[in-house]
Structure formats: C-alpha cells, structure tokens
Amino acid sequence: MHSTFRLVLDCPDQIGLVAAVSQFLSSIQASILEASHHTDIHLQRFFMRHEIAADSITLSDEELRIGIQDLAQKYDMKWSLSRSTEKRKVALLASKESHCLNDVLHRWHTGELQCDIPCIIANHSSMQKFADWHQVPFHLIDFTNKTKAFEEIEHLLEHYKIDLTVLARFMQIVPNELCEKLAGKIINIHHSFLPSFAGAKPYQQAYDRGVKLIGATCHYVTSTLDEGPIIEQEVMRISHSDSSVDMVRKGKRCEINALANGMRYHLEDRVIICQNKTIVFN
Amino acid sequence: MHSTFRLVLDCPDQIGLVAAVSQFLSSIQASILEASHHTDIHLQRFFMRHEIAADSITLSDEELRIGIQDLAQKYDMKWSLSRSTEKRKVALLASKESHCLNDVLHRWHTGELQCDIPCIIANHSSMQKFADWHQVPFHLIDFTNKTKAFEEIEHLLEHYKIDLTVLARFMQIVPNELCEKLAGKIINIHHSFLPSFAGAKPYQQAYDRGVKLIGATCHYVTSTLDEGPIIEQEVMRISHSDSSVDMVRKGKRCEINALANGMRYHLEDRVIICQNKTIVFN
Amino acid sequence: MHSTFRLVLDCPDQIGLVAAVSQFLSSIQASILEASHHTDIHLQRFFMRHEIAADSITLSDEELRIGIQDLAQKYDMKWSLSRSTEKRKVALLASKESHCLNDVLHRWHTGELQCDIPCIIANHSSMQKFADWHQVPFHLIDFTNKTKAFEEIEHLLEHYKIDLTVLARFMQIVPNELCEKLAGKIINIHHSFLPSFAGAKPYQQAYDRGVKLIGATCHYVTSTLDEGPIIEQEVMRISHSDSSVDMVRKGKRCEINALANGMRYHLEDRVIICQNKTIVFN
Amino acid sequence: MHSTFRLVLDCPDQIGLVAAVSQFLSSIQASILEASHHTDIHLQRFFMRHEIAADSITLSDEELRIGIQDLAQKYDMKWSLSRSTEKRKVALLASKESHCLNDVLHRWHTGELQCDIPCIIANHSSMQKFADWHQVPFHLIDFTNKTKAFEEIEHLLEHYKIDLTVLARFMQIVPNELCEKLAGKIINIHHSFLPSFAGAKPYQQAYDRGVKLIGATCHYVTSTLDEGPIIEQEVMRISHSDSSVDMVRKGKRCEINALANGMRYHLEDRVIICQNKTIVFN
Structure with missing residues (x-):
C-alpha cells in the first residue's frame, strides 16, 4: 500500500x-x-x-x-x-468476551486495520493467553476500587501514548472526566441497535420486547452512556425460534462487523464528528 | 391455489x-x-x-x-x-400518504394478499380517487370531533363485518376502548424501527440521533402507543448524505415491505400473539 | 423541489x-x-x-x-x-405482469420518479385497464409478426419522442438494430442475479441449482442478451421451504426495487456507462 | 449445553x-x-x-x-x-489466506462450532505459526507432485479418522476419486456467489462484469468443480468506488460468514443432501 x-x-x-x-x-x-x-x-x-x-x-x-x-x-x-504510514496507537479494553478482540487482532495482523496495538487492558485474566499469542502486552486491572482502576488505565493510555481507545466489550462505565479527556478518541461497541436497548443486557431487553432484528452499534463514547455519536450499525434478522444462544451468536457477528468498520473509518480519518452525529466518508 | x-x-x-x-x-x-x-x-x-x-x-x-x-x-x-377460501374482510384506514395503500391494493388485486377489502376509511379526501380506481367504497371521516369520528369508524367496521383493521399510515391515535375491542385484529405500520423513535415524526428523530439504518415496524395495536406485539420489521442503510427526501423514500420501502409481510402472516394465520410478543410461523 | x-x-x-x-x-x-x-x-x-x-x-x-x-x-x-425540470419521456414496455408497472407508475404519480410517461406499449391486453386508470395511452402490439411488431414499437418511440425505454417485464427479445439505436437509453429488469441464470425462466434455473438467495438485475440492454452494463441488483434469502409461489413473490420485490433504483439513477443522470460497466453516483 | x-x-x-x-x-x-x-x-x-x-x-x-x-x-x-456430545473430527485444508482459518478456530475455541480439529493441512508454511498458537498439528504438503500430495492428504484424513474435510480457501482442485470417496463429507468455501464466477479469480471476474453485489458460497465438493450442493451463501453490496482491496475485504467477510454457517449446519446435522441441492433445517 x-x-x-x-x-x-x-x-x-x-x-x-x-x-x-x-x-x-x-x-x-x-x-x-x-x-x-x-x-x-x-x-x-x-x-x-x-x-x-x-x-x-x-x-x-x-x-x-x-x-x-x-x-x-x-x-x-x-x-x-x-x-497513512504514521500508524495510530490503539489500546484495546476488554473483559471476558473474546470475539471482538480476536477479530480486531486478526485484521490488524493481516494489515486490514492500519494501526499499532501496543497494549490490551482488561478487568479479567481470561484474555491473557490470547494477548500472549499475539505478543501484545496485557494489563490486568483490579476493579475492586473503580476510581483507582481507571486512574491506572489513564496512566497506561498515557504511558503507551495511545491515540485511540477501543472498548471491545469492556463491561465497565468510563468516568465522565476520562470520557471528556478522550473525546473523539474513544470508541465503544454496544450490543444493540441504539437508541434501542441502551444500558445493561441489551439482548435480554431485545428478547423481552420481541423485536425481529437485533443489532450492534459502534459509537464514540461521551459522558452520557450509550448516547455518543454513532459511527456504524449492523443488524441481523431473528425469530421466535432463536434461543438466547442463537441471539448471542448472531449479535456477536453484528458487533464484530460494526466494530471493524467503525475502527477502520476512524483510523483512515473518514469520520468527522459534528455535534452528536458523524459524517462518515466511506 | x-x-x-x-x-x-x-x-x-x-x-x-x-x-x-x-x-x-x-x-x-x-x-x-x-x-x-x-x-x-x-x-x-x-x-x-x-x-x-x-x-x-x-x-x-x-x-x-x-x-x-x-x-x-x-x-x-x-x-x-x-x-383459506373464506377470505377475511380487511378495512384500510388511511390519511394522505398513498404508498402503503397502493402496495396493499396491488397485492390484493394480484391475489398475493388473500382477503376482501370492502372499504377504505380516511381523514383526508386525497385517497378518494385512488379508492375509486380500485372500486373500493371510500369513507371520509370528519375529525373535528375525534370521539364522534371514532364512533363513526367503529360503526363502519361493524357494518362491513371487518375481520382485520389496518392502519396504513393513518395518523390518528385509536382510543383505548377501540384498541381493546379490536385486540389482535388491528395492525399498524409505524415508520421507525421500534422501540426506537416511537410517537410522532420518527424520521426526524432518527435524523437527529444520527442512526445509520432506518426502519419500519408492523405491529398489533394496543392501548399503549407503539408498544403492541411486533409482527415484522424492515431496515435500510442510510448515511449523512441522505436528505430528508431520501430518508422518506427509503423509509417508505421499509413500510411497504413490513406491512405486506405483516398482513400476509396475519391473514394466513401464521401469527400467534403470546403476551406482548408474536410467534410467526413463516 | x-x-x-x-x-x-x-x-x-x-x-x-x-x-x-x-x-x-x-x-x-x-x-x-x-x-x-x-x-x-x-x-x-x-x-x-x-x-x-x-x-x-x-x-x-x-x-x-x-x-x-x-x-x-x-x-x-x-x-x-x-x-431537473426538463423531464425525460419514458415508455414502459410490458407484457402480462403488473408489479413493475404498478410500482413505477405509483412512484411517478407521487413525484419520486421525475419523468413523463407518455405511453405504455404491451403485447397483451391485460394491462389496458391499468393504463386507463393512470390515464396513460396504451398501445397493444400484435406479435404474430415480430419484425413488424418492433417496427411499430420503434415508430411509437419516435412518435412520442421517447428518451428512455423501459422493459418492465416485457418478455420479448429486442432486435439487435433497435438495441444499438437505443444504446444507453433502454433499460431492462431481469428476474435473476446476473450473470447467473441469464435467458428464460430464471426462477426455475435458480430452483434447480438450489441457490440460497435469489435476485433481480436492472441493466442497459445491448445486443448480447442479458449482458449489458448492470445498474442495480437486489437479492433476497430463500430456503428449501420456499415454494415457487414464494420465490416469485420474493423475486418480484427484488425486481421492483432494482428497477425503481435503476430508473431513478438514470433519470437523475447518476449513471455513466464505461465499456460494459457503470459508474453510479448514488 | x-x-x-x-x-x-x-x-x-x-x-x-x-x-x-x-x-x-x-x-x-x-x-x-x-x-x-x-x-x-x-x-x-x-x-x-x-x-x-x-x-x-x-x-x-x-x-x-x-x-x-x-x-x-x-x-x-x-x-x-x-x-451432540460425540464431536466430529474436522480437518482444515488451507493455503496462504488466514481469515477463514482464524474465524473457524476462534468459533471452535469458544464452543460455537461443536467439533474437534485434530489437524490443519496446508500447501504453504505461512499458517504454521498460526496452527501452533492454537496447538493444532500442522502438516505441510509438498505439491510439486499433485498425485502424491493428495495421497498424503488422503492418508492423513484416514490417520486422524476425519469426519469432515473443510477446504478453507485451499487453492487446489481435489481429484475426482477423493471427491467421490468423501462425498457429503467435504465442504468448500468459494469466493463468489455461485453459479456466477465459478473457477479461478472470482473477484476479478466480478470486477470485470461490473456486478453490484459480491458473495461467497459454502457447498459440498463434488467431482464437478464448484457445482456441488450449496449449503449457504452470503452477499455484500459493492460499487464502482470499491478498489480490489475493498472487494477482497468485503468478500472475506462473506466467506467467513458463509463458511461458519455452512460448517455449523453440517456439524449439527441440519443439512440433508437431495440430488444436487440441500435441505437446511436452520
């Protein structure tokens, strides 16, 4: 290239x-x-x-x-x-789920995502081995004290000179001050078709409401939970016969694809934030 | 058949x-x-x-x-x-927009929708000529007095022995008692991907929120506005470059397809309502 | 506008x-x-x-x-x-099927398709009444002598000063000379996802091959049957449980949408033909 | 489970x-x-x-x-x-491309694909390290002599008591006798929407024809190249502005999803082959 x-x-x-x-x-x-x-x-x-x-x-x-x-x-x-050759530094924040991490790391390895990934930060140890495979430094953060945990994360982001923070199914709410500090440089993947089913357990919410399509939303993080500017959304059809296992499987596919596109658009400078919306030149 | x-x-x-x-x-x-x-x-x-x-x-x-x-x-x-040969009697309730009416009537003419359509009821005269073309009796209701207007509608539904009432972009809120009376026999097409953007002006709401897909929802009408059991949903991708005219055009396509499927499923006895959700054997 | x-x-x-x-x-x-x-x-x-x-x-x-x-x-x-205010003159060529005609005429009536439709030409009388409804002159062509029939069509296109000829499920093969004369000004809707299943009975071909998606293709007509530059394509998922009636129903939806977009792109000067492909600025 | x-x-x-x-x-x-x-x-x-x-x-x-x-x-x-607890043994046959392998192995690790993967067989060494990461024995086959190469593969399939052979972008044509021996137990992912663009370089073929959607097809392998019973197909929209890099990126996504579904359907005994088509109970 x-x-x-x-x-x-x-x-x-x-x-x-x-x-x-x-x-x-x-x-x-x-x-x-x-x-x-x-x-x-x-x-x-x-x-x-x-x-x-x-x-x-x-x-x-x-x-x-x-x-x-x-x-x-x-x-x-x-x-x-x-x-394009000055690659951005991306930090991946994860919890227990591996699908987003696996997909992002693979696209990074094969050169589809033009960036460096100097660290993975997580609140669970389950992704440790995974990070090792990819030879990416892994930082396990203890979340018994949330304030301290996020101070540690902020310190790491500074230490690695991170340009883009990606919440890859990181199940913690980022404090307002950090959101504001990282404004326009922090991306989340939410496992619903926002604005439907913001907040916790979106698949359960979708199941309870009986919708016929589920989705995922890649958006910039702001201090208002799940209400930041949307970059990309994906949906898939479901029916009454889809079990919760099926919904999670289909949802993961939406998450992976929305996140991959959202990250790519950001890293290729295709997104302009304007008020609470985005212009995406894709 | x-x-x-x-x-x-x-x-x-x-x-x-x-x-x-x-x-x-x-x-x-x-x-x-x-x-x-x-x-x-x-x-x-x-x-x-x-x-x-x-x-x-x-x-x-x-x-x-x-x-x-x-x-x-x-x-x-x-x-x-x-x-299957005992056709249900369907009343179409409309306002000014013609796209749903046109599509339903065409599918009815060509035998895709197995039903009779003994009347069209509207709060505007603009569909009169359209109804005449299709040789369907057209009833214009005066909505200066809403209570009286809905009494008149209820009377017409009884007169024509209507089995299914379809709100084909009928921009009036049906009174609770009538919703309950027609429970499971009244269908609405809402021009958003519910539960997002319930209520008025969903395209404007979608524009303001900056979503990347818009949709339409076909659902049974209950006394809680836009919260009845969902039968079918459709979505289409939009971008920042879609004007309000483009959004309406794409949205209409979603409405037409969701309504056509929703009506067909109901008329072919493919839908079972269970609590606030549907099982659709399609 | x-x-x-x-x-x-x-x-x-x-x-x-x-x-x-x-x-x-x-x-x-x-x-x-x-x-x-x-x-x-x-x-x-x-x-x-x-x-x-x-x-x-x-x-x-x-x-x-x-x-x-x-x-x-x-x-x-x-x-x-x-x-934009100098509307193109569009001739619709049809046979027995009404779905494309109905959709195009409705979009024309509501102003979505910016054009004039001075005539409908058909080889069957079944659309006569339909054309009358829309107050569009209807010309029934006798196809017992194909050469003469197409001479008559050519004459009509000249008479009405037609800018765009649309084969809206017109089941006749246009002679080479007429294709060449109308090059870039004649559009067809083919009921398959070309280049798969060119020629006759595409749904049957799709059924026999056991594909899992069917489609429709809107393309410019050239002297090589079903091989002209593609403007727009649409697909829908099918399964073993779809009967031939279901396939036709789903296929029609593809046809309608591909044709509506294809015509709109052409009429808004969004299509540039380059060799056997199109650039579509949509 | x-x-x-x-x-x-x-x-x-x-x-x-x-x-x-x-x-x-x-x-x-x-x-x-x-x-x-x-x-x-x-x-x-x-x-x-x-x-x-x-x-x-x-x-x-x-x-x-x-x-x-x-x-x-x-x-x-x-x-x-x-x-369901008696897991099938799956052999993955690969070449240089890693996207299908990465996706299948991840789904296998996370339990979505219920199977054992006792070996990866390849004609290039590039996936060696990848297989090592996943602790799956990796067999590099020398293809200077094709006949001998396939004998070696056949031997490995027997050695590992393989139930399902998956050609995960394995760029070699399997000999007829082996196809017949493995009938109904060998799956390929082809990077086009079959029957369009069978054979070599489907993306180039798609580019040359100017189609507006590209796809991928997961099908059983038979002795007739790319003509076996289709299990699953996926498509994505492209336009004139998609470069060959974009087409490959979008195509990979189709391949991954079609293969994941196709393998899952087979492994869960959801597919019945009937003549040259499949019934898929999904």
Whole structure:
C-alpha cells in the first residue's frame, strides 16, 4: 500500500470552497486518490476529505502544513493532516468476551486495520493467553476500587501514548472526566441497535420486547452512556425460534462487523464528528 | 391455489403433543402441506400450526371441529380453524400518504394478499380517487370531533363485518376502548424501527440521533402507543448524505415491505400473539 | 423541489481536473448541491457529476454551455448538461405482469420518479385497464409478426419522442438494430442475479441449482442478451421451504426495487456507462 | 449445553409419517427440543430432523437404534442418529489466506462450532505459526507432485479418522476419486456467489462484469468443480468506488460468514443432501 496524506477539514459553507481546496492541491501537483465532501444544509457547514498520493507532493511536510494553514485561515477551516504510514496507537479494553478482540487482532495482523496495538487492558485474566499469542502486552486491572482502576488505565493510555481507545466489550462505565479527556478518541461497541436497548443486557431487553432484528452499534463514547455519536450499525434478522444462544451468536457477528468498520473509518480519518452525529466518508 | 385448512393451537407444554395432534390428523387422512411448532421454554407453552389440503379430509366441517375439540379438551388447548377460501374482510384506514395503500391494493388485486377489502376509511379526501380506481367504497371521516369520528369508524367496521383493521399510515391515535375491542385484529405500520423513535415524526428523530439504518415496524395495536406485539420489521442503510427526501423514500420501502409481510402472516394465520410478543410461523 | 442543473463529464485522467471544473463553477457563482467523482485507475479515466442549484447561475443556458464547451475542449471531455425540470419521456414496455408497472407508475404519480410517461406499449391486453386508470395511452402490439411488431414499437418511440425505454417485464427479445439505436437509453429488469441464470425462466434455473438467495438485475440492454452494463441488483434469502409461489413473490420485490433504483439513477443522470460497466453516483 | 440426539431421516412421502415418528418418540418419552420437516412435492419425498434431550430417553443407544430401525423398515426410511456430545473430527485444508482459518478456530475455541480439529493441512508454511498458537498439528504438503500430495492428504484424513474435510480457501482442485470417496463429507468455501464466477479469480471476474453485489458460497465438493450442493451463501453490496482491496475485504467477510454457517449446519446435522441441492433445517 502506498503512503498517502489524508486532509480533512470543515468550515462554514460558501461558494468556491471546493475550487479553493482543489486549486491549492492542483498547484502543488497533488495526485488525489479519493475526495469526498458534504454540506450540512441545516448547519450551513461544509465538510471535506482528500486522500492524496504522498509521493506526488514535492513540498516538505512543513511547507505543506503552511500552505494548508493559509487556506484554512482564509475560510475559517478546522483541519487535520495525517500520513497513512504514521500508524495510530490503539489500546484495546476488554473483559471476558473474546470475539471482538480476536477479530480486531486478526485484521490488524493481516494489515486490514492500519494501526499499532501496543497494549490490551482488561478487568479479567481470561484474555491473557490470547494477548500472549499475539505478543501484545496485557494489563490486568483490579476493579475492586473503580476510581483507582481507571486512574491506572489513564496512566497506561498515557504511558503507551495511545491515540485511540477501543472498548471491545469492556463491561465497565468510563468516568465522565476520562470520557471528556478522550473525546473523539474513544470508541465503544454496544450490543444493540441504539437508541434501542441502551444500558445493561441489551439482548435480554431485545428478547423481552420481541423485536425481529437485533443489532450492534459502534459509537464514540461521551459522558452520557450509550448516547455518543454513532459511527456504524449492523443488524441481523431473528425469530421466535432463536434461543438466547442463537441471539448471542448472531449479535456477536453484528458487533464484530460494526466494530471493524467503525475502527477502520476512524483510523483512515473518514469520520468527522459534528455535534452528536458523524459524517462518515466511506 | 387449492383450498386449505389452517389449524392453529397452543397449550401447556408436555411430551407427546406433536404425536397426539399428528396422529389425529393422520387418523382422518389429512394431507399436511405445512407444519410448524415452537415451545417457549420460559413459559412452558407449546404452539403449533398446520396447513392441510382441504380435499384430503372427508369429514364435514362440523365433524372436524368436534374432533379437534375433543383433542383440545384433553390437552387444555386454545385453537382456531380457518379455511383459506373464506377470505377475511380487511378495512384500510388511511390519511394522505398513498404508498402503503397502493402496495396493499396491488397485492390484493394480484391475489398475493388473500382477503376482501370492502372499504377504505380516511381523514383526508386525497385517497378518494385512488379508492375509486380500485372500486373500493371510500369513507371520509370528519375529525373535528375525534370521539364522534371514532364512533363513526367503529360503526363502519361493524357494518362491513371487518375481520382485520389496518392502519396504513393513518395518523390518528385509536382510543383505548377501540384498541381493546379490536385486540389482535388491528395492525399498524409505524415508520421507525421500534422501540426506537416511537410517537410522532420518527424520521426526524432518527435524523437527529444520527442512526445509520432506518426502519419500519408492523405491529398489533394496543392501548399503549407503539408498544403492541411486533409482527415484522424492515431496515435500510442510510448515511449523512441522505436528505430528508431520501430518508422518506427509503423509509417508505421499509413500510411497504413490513406491512405486506405483516398482513400476509396475519391473514394466513401464521401469527400467534403470546403476551406482548408474536410467534410467526413463516 | 428546486430546479437544478446536472453536469456529467468524463475525460482522460490528469492532475488538476477537479480544480479546473470547480474553479469554473465557482467563477460563475454556481452553488453546488452534490458533487461526485471517480477515477478508473486501470483506464486512467476520470468521471464527474455535479448537481447545481439552477437559480444560483446568472448565465443563460447558451452561455453556460459555451463555458463548459471551452473547458471540455481543453481536457478532451465528453459531457452532458440537463435540467431537473426538463423531464425525460419514458415508455414502459410490458407484457402480462403488473408489479413493475404498478410500482413505477405509483412512484411517478407521487413525484419520486421525475419523468413523463407518455405511453405504455404491451403485447397483451391485460394491462389496458391499468393504463386507463393512470390515464396513460396504451398501445397493444400484435406479435404474430415480430419484425413488424418492433417496427411499430420503434415508430411509437419516435412518435412520442421517447428518451428512455423501459422493459418492465416485457418478455420479448429486442432486435439487435433497435438495441444499438437505443444504446444507453433502454433499460431492462431481469428476474435473476446476473450473470447467473441469464435467458428464460430464471426462477426455475435458480430452483434447480438450489441457490440460497435469489435476485433481480436492472441493466442497459445491448445486443448480447442479458449482458449489458448492470445498474442495480437486489437479492433476497430463500430456503428449501420456499415454494415457487414464494420465490416469485420474493423475486418480484427484488425486481421492483432494482428497477425503481435503476430508473431513478438514470433519470437523475447518476449513471455513466464505461465499456460494459457503470459508474453510479448514488 | 445439554446432550442431545439428532435423528435425521428421509423417505417416500405418504400420509401419517409425522404421526408415526412422533408417536414413536412419544412412546419412549423423548423430549423434543426442535423438530423440522419438509416435503419435496416434485420428488414426493419427505425429510425430517428431530433434536431430542438425551436424558429424556431411558432406552440404551442400542435399543433406541433398534426402535428407529423398525420404524425405518416400515416406511423405507434412510436415517442417521448422532449425539451432540460425540464431536466430529474436522480437518482444515488451507493455503496462504488466514481469515477463514482464524474465524473457524476462534468459533471452535469458544464452543460455537461443536467439533474437534485434530489437524490443519496446508500447501504453504505461512499458517504454521498460526496452527501452533492454537496447538493444532500442522502438516505441510509438498505439491510439486499433485498425485502424491493428495495421497498424503488422503492418508492423513484416514490417520486422524476425519469426519469432515473443510477446504478453507485451499487453492487446489481435489481429484475426482477423493471427491467421490468423501462425498457429503467435504465442504468448500468459494469466493463468489455461485453459479456466477465459478473457477479461478472470482473477484476479478466480478470486477470485470461490473456486478453490484459480491458473495461467497459454502457447498459440498463434488467431482464437478464448484457445482456441488450449496449449503449457504452470503452477499455484500459493492460499487464502482470499491478498489480490489475493498472487494477482497468485503468478500472475506462473506466467506467467513458463509463458511461458519455452512460448517455449523453440517456439524449439527441440519443439512440433508437431495440430488444436487440441500435441505437446511436452520
């Protein structure tokens, strides 16, 4: 895979934005591999993402950033620039369930998920052997004192310079302050089709309500439980004949797929959070 | 299509129920075209549906019913027997939107929905011409006085000897007493994936929450708004780039398909209501 | 719905194309409502579609076309410009089946399909009454002499100045010369997931092969039967318990949805044919 | 999970079959957990599967088999009886791709796939480390001489007393004699939606044809390449903007899910092969 730059920006909408950005990119001979934009007509706000062949640009990174900053100032743009080869550091937080961990680690090994995974943090020892297999440092946190436990986790995230924290079926509620500190950099996989069945035991809730489809939701974590911006959702059909074992099996498949897409979109800078929603350029 | 009997029953679970029922059917030389059963292990209750070639049975209807009643008494069964050729009478209640009406009427014309549609009842005149096309009597109800309006509707349902009332995007809340009177014989199509976005303006609610799939739910109407037993649900993927026009277009497709299946299941005696859920033998 | 221009173009790929087009549009104060582009890296070809608010442009149509032509010459572009308010004329060719006709006509009536439908042409009289309901002229063609029949059809298409011919389950094979004459302006709905089960009786073929999903394909018609560029496909799950009646019912749903999307994409200028494939900006 | 018996049978259709079987089961106090049957009206053949709580039966296995044999003789039944606790031995045949292997092994570890996996056989060493992780003996086969290679494989299958051979993206064509020897006990995952794109490079074929959905097919292997009875199929939507990398990623997801379901159905005795099709009681 070639090295690319990802330029993501958003600003108040006005005529000529696409022209201004693409003219700038053209002026530096940037070869655009992918480009997407969107205008939120209610908010009158413009969103844009470019994926650019890195070797098509002769400017230094510093020069490139200065050029973008000039443009950004003119149009009041928020922007970010990243290189596909500078991999983000991802921490996986887990409990007893292995399916999300297994899938994420496999996609990471095979290069589908472009990131580093410097640590797995868990409140149960059951994933220890699993982490060892994948040669990822495993940190078991004692949750008898929750406040202390999350201090320890925060310390680890800092220690490993984590860019993205993924709650891969981590069954603990993250404290508000940590949510806010990690805003936009912490992702959860919830095992229901939100906003239905937020909170505990969503499969039981789904069973009790008698829905005909179950799902999973990958979303950013905010201080309001299960109400952060949704990145991806998956559903599967169920019927009266599905036992609780069947529902869990089907649900796991939804969780795996929603999480894999959600992580990929984030790691490839395809997601822009706007208020409590996301724009996903996929 | 051949004439069939549909025998639907449920009773406390015990060993030998399938044997007892199938032995009875075998003893009267019934040719079984389709058979389904289900045991709810929590409720310890057994549910069964048979579709039987009518011409394979030499008993009179009266004799058949006596035979079933004998069996039912022995096992404490609730049961119903219907003939596919005795079409149910369906009333469609509509407002301004035509998509559900158009789809139901077309499926009815082409014989996919086995029923009679003796009347359309609406609170707007916009569907009048449409009803005329299909040669179905159209009753426009004045809703300035809601109580009186629903009395009129109730009267019409009685007059036409209606077996199933379908709220095909009828934007009025049915009074509790009428819900209870029509219990198990009144179906609604709600334009969201319940239990998410119950109540008014579900597309707006879905837009505001930023979900990545929208849906529709076909359910029996009870006195608790949008909380009756669910028969069928459909979903479609949406993204940030879907305008409100796109959402409505995709949502309509969900509504049409959920309603068509829900009605068909009910009309073919495939649904058993059990507490606030359904068993659907489809 | 506001009036929009749709500018669709394709040309050999090179750096600066987006900049050139968007700068042109910016220079005439065009307010872009939707923009999409794609580069085929194998063919080194660039494809682009813009939807522009018509009232944002102060140029006359003539001036606008001249401006685009200047640009096009510089970059060796093929291009087309259409106005959303200038509705295309669509001819529906049908046989005995009514489901596609019913759906298309309903979407047309409710404004979802932006087009005129000046005529329905059929080789059976069964849709006559249906056409009358919708007040669309109905032409019954006698197919005892196929050559003469298609001459008559061609004559009708010319008479009504038809822009798009839709084979809505029209069970006749269109002669090669007519296919070529109407190239890119004639759409078929085939009742299988092509390339599987091309030709006659696809449901029977699907049943015989024992597939677990059936589908439908909306594609442009070329002189090679069922091998034209695919616009849209739909599938549904089936099982051993689905009778031929069930398969037809599920298949119809696929046909309706694939055709509705395929027609809409074409009518909104969202489809670019490239060799034997399509780029669909949806 | 409780121990269960799975009784699967098929025979010429006649009235009273369900009664006869269920009466027999009732007479031995068998508690039926799941029951399914199907009649192929063209073949006039009846198919049935029962899942029975093992501890509800007081007969010895020998007595049970004698009872079933009596019944079978009377109705000309083919039948099989298995115990859920007697796990089948599965051999995984692989090449370089790891996604199917990873998924199957994880489902096996977590108990979703009820089987033993005594060996992995491959024509490349790349999966060696992977097999070691899972502590499954790994056999690398040298394919410079194909005939000898398959003799070695056949020898290994016998040595490990393999019940089910799974071609988990094993890129070699199995010789006819081995196919026939393993008939009904060898499963392949093909990376296309068969019968489309049989043979080599299905993703390339799909790309070239411009289909809008890609898929995967899990089927029994027969001597006719990619034409054996289909057990399960999965599809995913693609568009012109999906690169070959995207297609492979989406395709893998189809492969994993189709294979997981296909293997589970087989291992739970849910599949009956009938001519070149399957009945799947899922």
